[in-house]
Amino acid sequence: MYVRHLRLDQFRTYEHLDLALPTQGLRISGRNASGKTSILEALVMLSTTRSPRTTTDREVVRWNSGDDYGVRPYFRIEAAVETHHGPRNVGINVELDAERQILARKQFLLNGDPVRAHDLVGALKCVLFSPEDVLLVSGAPSERRRQIDILISQIERSYLHALTQYGKILTQRNQLLKRFARERRSSRDPAAVNEISFWDEELVAAGSMVMAHRYNLVNRVSALVTARSAHLVHDVEIGFRYLPKLELPENNFPDGRDRHQIAAIFASAIESSRPEEFRRGVTVIGPHRDDFVFLIEGRGLASYGSRGQQRLAVVAYRLAEMDIIDEKSGERPILLLDDVLSELDSVHRDLLLIAVTDCDCQILVTSADASTLERAALQDLPTAVIRDGRLSIDGAS
Numbered sequence: 307m308y309v310r311h312l313r314l315d316q317f318r319t320y321e322h323l324d325l326a327l328p329t330q331g332l333r334i335s336g337r338n339a340s341g342k343t344s345i346l347e348a349l350v351m352l353s354t355t356r357s358p359r360t361t362t363d364r365e366v367v368r369w370n371s372g373d374d375y376g377v378r379p380y381f382r383i384e385a386a387v388e389t390h391h392g393p394r395n396v397g398i399n400v401e402l403d404a405e406r407q408i409l410a411r412k413q414f415l416l417n418g419d420p421v422r423a424h425d426l427v428g429a430l431k432c433v434l435f436s437p438e439d440v441l442l443v444s445g446a447p448s449e450r451r452r453q454i455d456i457l458i459s460q461i462e463r464s465y466l467h468a469l470t471q472y473g474k475i476l477t478q479r480n481q482l483l484k485r486f487a488r489e490r491r492s493s494r495d496p497a498a499v500n501e502i503s504f505w506d507e508e509l510v511a512a513g514s515m516v517m518a519h520r521y522n523l524v525n526r527v528s529a530l531v532t533a534r535s536a537h538l539v540h541d542v543e544i545g546f547r548y549l550p551k552l553e554l555p556e557n558n559f560p561d562g563r564d565r566h567q568i569a570a571i572f573a574s575a576i577e578s579s580r581p582e583e584f585r586r587g588v589t590v591i592g593p594h595r596d597d598f599v600f601l602i603e604g605r606g607l608a609s610y611g612s613r614g615q616q617r618l619a620v621v622a623y624r625l626a627e628m629d630i631i632d633e634k635s636g637e638r639p640i641l642l643l644d645d646v647l648s649e650l651d652s653v654h655r656d657l658l659l660i661a662v663t664d665c666d667c668q669i670l671v672t673s674a675d676a677s678t679l680e681r682a683a684l685q686d687l688p689t690a691v692i693r694d695g696r697l698s699i700d701g702a703s
Contacts, residue, residue, distance in 0.1 A: 318368060323345075342673075384396070394416065462634070527626050538622055618658075641670070
């Protein structure tokens with residue numbers, strides 16, 4: 307899989323950008339805030355429907371968007387993609403209200419036709435490395451869950467559906483529990499129990515599917531992280547483990563986690579936690595409370611690993627993502643390296659580049675320091691420079 311052409315309109319700092327991408331990829335250099343990261347951000351949005359940098363679409367709309375044409379602020383991004391199954395075009399159109407406060411319209415396009423967000427996810431597959439990735443080790447569990455969700459969603463459409471359903475059910479169930487807490491309803495109240503039981507069943511059905519997918523994928527990710535990290539971090543073993551909020555006996559699932567077995571344990575756990583949930587007014591158990599942990603020699607990497615080891619562990623995780631996507635879909639994803647080389651010393655920089663250039667995929671790598679990109683492993687990638695808002699490749703604008 308590779309991107310042949312990327313078009314941006316009114317996106318971040320770009321009024322318009324038409325970029326023909328070489329099959330092998332591109333080195334992109336330019337000053338900070340020149341628009342390097344915006345190119346990678348647009349590709350990730352086309353892959354996942356969401357920005358990796360912000361939670362609101364307002365922030366990616368160019369500041370003066372719409373002024374020249376007397377229309378409401380908007381952005382459009384579009385990519386022509388080559389896959390094993392033939393060419394496809396993916397696009398996103400967003401329009402804000404005149405005050406730039408409310409999302410007026412968001413449209414997803416696949417081969418020119420409007421589709422649901424679910425149908426666009428994974429049509430273009432990307433893996434992004436960024437300097438903030440080290441927070442996957444030491445940051446909040448929510449970000450680790452989000453990254454796992456993005457990975458599985460690109461390769462398992464049923465997972466994205468189950469995850470979306472779970473989120474909706476969880477919201478409804480929590481609203482009901484908040485009312486029970488406010489009214490001081492007892493968990494032994496037959497009417498209250500009967501009312502919550504419907505949402506219990508729905509939560510178990512969607513949540514057990516989410517957890518089964520996570521278990522089965524993370525088993526493979528863990529093995530790949532260990533294998534990949536062995537070439538990056540010497541003398542210690544790096545691991546990756548799923549820590550579900552639901553307690554599942556390890557020896558009960560020799561052949562992977564079965565959704566029906568998980569559902570039975572989940573249903574029992576919900577019943578046991580009912581007094582606490584009625585008292586607190588919130589769902590206390592389920593995949594929304596899951597975590598994933600990086601390990602070094604079997605201990606928490608966040609506590610026992612150096613900053614450099616943490617960064618390289620995340621590199622190994624991103625490489626494992628690429629391997630998983632390839633295994634499950636038969637497509638090598640686009641690899642996006644956003645100014646990560648400057649975060650590593652020379653030795654580990656070369657180890658990373660050797661690993662990624664062996665991936666047999668299209669690579670886009672950015673840096674504010676052009677000399678950082680002058681590495682032997684990147685010599686086959688054409689060079690692009692951004693100056694004064696204009697991008698030129700090998701001297702051609």
